Amino acid sequence: MASPERSGGDVVSYVLAIDQGTTSTRCILFDRRATVVSVVRAEHPQSYPRPGWVEHDAARIWRDLQKLIRRALREAGIGASEVAAIGIANQRETTVLWDRATGVPVAPAIVWQDTRTDVSHLDASFVQDRTGLPPATYFSATKIQWLLEHTPLLKERAERGEVLFGTMDSWLIWNMTGGLHITDVTNASRTMLMDLSSLDWDDELLAIFGIPRAMLPEIRSSSEVYGTADAVLPGVPIAAAIGDQSAALFGQTCFEPGEAKCTYGTGGFLLLNTGTTPVRSRHGLITTVGYRIGDEKPVFALEGSIAIAGSLVQWVRDGLGLIGTASEIETLAGTVTDNGGCYIVPAFSGLFAPYWHSEARGVIVGLTSYITKGHLARAVLEATGWQTRDVVDAMNADSGLALTALNVDGGMTADNLLMQIVADFLQVPVVRPMVAETVSLGAAYAAGLAVGYWSDLRDLRANRHRAGSWRPALDAGRREHEYANWRRAVECAVFFSRGDQDGLR
Amino acid sequence: MSHVPGLIQSIERSSAVLRLLAAGEDRLRVKEIADALGWPKSTAHGILRTLEHVGFVEQDPRTARYRLGRGLLDLASSGIDDNELRGRALNWADALAARSGEEARLGVLRDGQVLVVHHVFRPDDSLQNLGIGVRLPAHATALGKVLLAYHATAAAAVTAAGLDAYTRRTVTSRDVLRDDLAVTRARGWGLSVEEWRPGLAAVAAPVRTSGGLVVGAIGIAGPVERVTDTRRHPRPQLVDQVVAAARSISREVQS
Numbered sequence: 078m079a080s081p082e083r084s085g086g087d088v089v090s091y092v093l094a095i096d097q098g099t100t101s102t103r104c105i106l107f108d109r110r111a112t113v114v115s116v117v118r119a120e121h122p123q124s125y126p127r128p129g130w131v132e133h134d135a136a137r138i139w140r141d142l143q144k145l146i147r148r149a150l151r152e153a154g155i156g157a158s159e160v161a162a163i164g165i166a167n168q169r170e171t172t173v174l175w176d177r178a179t180g181v182p183v184a185p186a187i188v189w190q191d192t193r194t195d196v197s198h199l200d201a202s203f204v205q206d207r208t209g210l211p212p213a214t215y216f217s218a219t220k221i222q223w224l225l226e227h228t229p230l231l232k233e234r235a236e237r238g239e240v241l242f243g244t245m246d247s248w249l250i251w252n253m254t255g256g257l258h259i260t261d262v263t264n265a266s267r268t269m270l271m272d273l274s275s276l277d278w279d280d281e282l283l284a285i286f287g288i289p290r291a292m293l294p295e296i297r298s299s300s301e302v303y304g305t306a307d308a309v310l311p312g313v314p315i316a317a318a319i320g321d322q323s324a325a326l327f328g329q330t331c332f333e334p335g336e337a338k339c340t341y342g343t344g345g346f347l348l349l350n351t352g353t354t355p356v357r358s359r360h361g362l363i364t365t366v367g368y369r370i371g372d373e374k375p376v377f378a379l380e381g382s383i384a385i386a387g388s389l390v391q392w393v394r395d396g397l398g399l400i401g402t403a404s405e406i407e408t409l410a411g412t413v414t415d416n417g418g419c420y421i422v423p424a425f426s427g428l429f430a431p432y433w434h435s436e437a438r439g440v441i442v443g444l445t446s447y448i449t450k451g452h453l454a455r456a457v458l459e460a461t462g463w464q465t466r467d468v469v470d471a472m473n474a475d476s477g478l479a480l481t482a483l484n485v486d487g488g489m490t491a492d493n494l495l496m497q498i499v500a501d502f503l504q505v506p507v508v509r510p511m512v513a514e515t516v517s518l519g520a521a522y523a524a525g526l527a528v529g530y531w532s533d534l535r536d537l538r539a540n541r542h543r544a545g546s547w548r549p550a551l552d553a554g555r556r557e558h559e560y561a562n563w564r565r566a567v568e569c570a571v572f573f574s575r576g577d578q579d580g581l582r
Numbered sequence: 583m584s585h586v587p588g589l590i591q592s593i594e595r596s597s598a599v600l601r602l603l604a605a606g607e608d609r610l611r612v613k614e615i616a617d618a619l620g621w622p623k624s625t626a627h628g629i630l631r632t633l634e635h636v637g638f639v640e641q642d643p644r645t646a647r648y649r650l651g652r653g654l655l656d657l658a659s660s661g662i663d664d665n666e667l668r669g670r671a672l673n674w675a676d677a678l679a680a681r682s683g684e685e686a687r688l689g690v691l692r693d694g695q696v697l698v699v700h701h702v703f704r705p706d707d708s709l710q711n712l713g714i715g716v717r718l719p720a721h722a723t724a725l726g727k728v729l730l731a732y733h734a735t736a737a738a739a740v741t742a743a744g745l746d747a748y749t750r751r752t753v754t755s756r757d758v759l760r761d762d763l764a765v766t767r768a769r770g771w772g773l774s775v776e777e778w779r780p781g782l783a784a785v786a787a788p789v790r791t792s793g794g795l796v797v798g799a800i801g802i803a804g805p806v807e808r809v810t811d812t813r814r815h816p817r818p819q820l821v822d823q824v825v826a827a828a829r830s831i832s833r834e835v836q837s
Contacts, residue, residue, distance in 0.1 A: 405665065
């Protein structure tokens with residue numbers, strides 16, 4: 078991409094962001110104006126050894142990262158001395174256990190999507206009260222427990238401090254520094270082992286899951302110099318670690334309470350900054366740590382997810398064969414002016430926040446002979462719009478803050494019609510920032526702040542520019558009418574799956 | 583299998599594959615195609631992969647059998663969906679706007695006009711309206727001149743329909759437009775200085791799919807004093823940025 082700019086003989090430096098994601102690892106170099114200088118990326122294999130199991134090879138991910146860092150520097154034509162800091166954003170919850178003496182993982186990493194573990198025996202209200210998380214297999218605790226129980230002698234070794242746990246941030250920092258064992262508070266908040274009030278590991282939870290404290294990393298802030306790299310970038314400070322969705326919130330510069338971002342990909346992740354006190358959800362949303370800068374107070378967030386967004390479009394492409402590429406959903410939806418009375422509720426694996434019906438299955442309702450594939454395509458996009466509205470309504474109710482704008486990122490923001498639909502359904506402007514790589518940017522910002530590359534949050538905010546925005550244009554009466562229809566369609570999804578249990582069919 | 587000297591063998595072979603697939607009712611495996619045409623399997627594989635890349639054949643992911651592709655049914659279109667084009671251009675258009683400091687647009691030719699399929703705001707946080715779906719006059723804009731420069735029949739139709747004046751600088755003469763389009767082709771980018779709106783100047787460059795087919799144009803537009811110098815020539819740095827963005831998007835579209 079662009080060659081590094083030099084002005085007035087000053088050496089210009091860069092911040093390296095590492096985005097260790099679920100399917101790939103990326104390294105991006107940013108300059109002071111937060112523009113991307115080079116991007117390199119490597120995919121890693123997903124291993125599905127049994128139904129419901131998803132594993133990663135952590136050693137492979139570390140090898141990939143070393144190559145990527147060298148490539149990123151080579152493409153930008155710069156040396157290690159021109160890197161001011163390293164920041165890491167990572168897939169959350171994915172669990173790595175490794176041998177302290179050899180640094181070798183003791184088992185394949187268990188990925189957040191893996192459902193081999195069971196949380197049904199847990200006291201849900203206790204766990205949610207302590208950690209902010211409604212018990213789910215996503216979180217690290219039951220994954221660690223599973224590995225300790227299913228690997229011979231592992232528990233004894235863990236108790237002696239010979240085996241260490243970490244999420245991907247910890248694993249990479251351990252390797253880059255040659256043995257520093259830490260994590261950040263956003264990642265720790267996703268383990269289901271951290272007390273959200275004290276921001277420390279909770280002894281009661283550790284006892285419940287049978288996890289020895291000796292194997293856990295020290296919890297640090299998201300933005301401080303943890304140490305310096307020794308192997309790949311000798312002497313460069315490692316100055317940020319932050320879970321990917323929190324990183325996107327930070328990269329979108331949602332620094333004020335009431336500011337929110339939604340990342341649209343396969344699913345959607347909506348995070349709302351709720352300020353320095355955690356907001357407990359009454360609607361099944363997740364209370365999580367947004368970020369913490371050095372020894373400042375932590376900033377909390379409410380998180381709600383849209384289970385099926387881009388994956389519904391993929392289903393229309395691969396399952397129904399109505400379109401050839403995902404982008405064509407917009408072209409097809411553009412052949413009609415409304416949904417023709419048709420609604421799709423994509424409850425492929427249940428309905429999540431704010432409905433919570435895991436047994437529900439998807440429905441298409443309102444079919445008449447008038448309905449064409451264009452109406453179906455429209456209903457597909459509208460389903461993502463309504464799911465966003467459902468999560469936003471729950472967040473507004475929990476936080477007492479009314480969302481005034483939604484900042485968006487992710488692949489689906491290329492869908493102009495979808496973005497207009499979201500603005501129409503939420504009745505707030507939808508704003509797309511100029512830097513699409515918000516996860517990496519968040520990691521870069523957090524690292525740059527810690528080393529003084531950027532001076533403060535205002536400095537970061539000054540880099541933010543709107544690339545596009547969509548203003549609500551739907552008539553209020555029509556919107557409420559459509560919303561009522563969507564709610565009835567959701568009831569249909571719940572009703573249909575109920576018949577299965579009650580023998581009503 | 584004979585080959586007439588002077589003709590291009592791979593095109594003859596591609597035609598044979600298409601005729602073979604069109605003749606049969608069943609979908610065919612690579613081996614069956616190679617056997618039917620008397621080729622080594624590797625030759626058939628190479629031809630099929632290329633035809634698949636341009637959308638003329640499709641492979642069923644489950645059975646690995648080949649059939650005619652949807653691209654053949656729709657030969658009159660550019661072969662790339664407008665929204666797909668926007669998706670591929672997204673990151674590069676953002677970078678163009680960020681670097682140039684001006685608003686960026688991606689346009690395609692539709693019924694003799696420029697249809698704006700993507701628009702990125704000028705990065706100054708002023709209030710701006712998203713102009714996706716807007717149509718612009720082809721002969722008066724940089725985007726339009728680029729699209730017409732590589733599309734002779736469309737250029738002829740636009741000229742025949744009459745060249746409306748939007749400002750006193752709009753090109754309304756058939757001959758002047760023809761020369762302008764020739765210059766645009768020769769240097770690889772298009773320019774409009776106050777030809778559509780007074781005070782506004784724009785630079786654009788072509789987006790090409792494999793084979794060189796121009797499917798769109800990407801460009802920037804801004805105040806004439808920022809986009810051009812005192813002699814009303816576009817600033818070389820901006821031209822470089824636009825041409826680089828067009829190349830990057832072309833690569834993205836071809837991958």
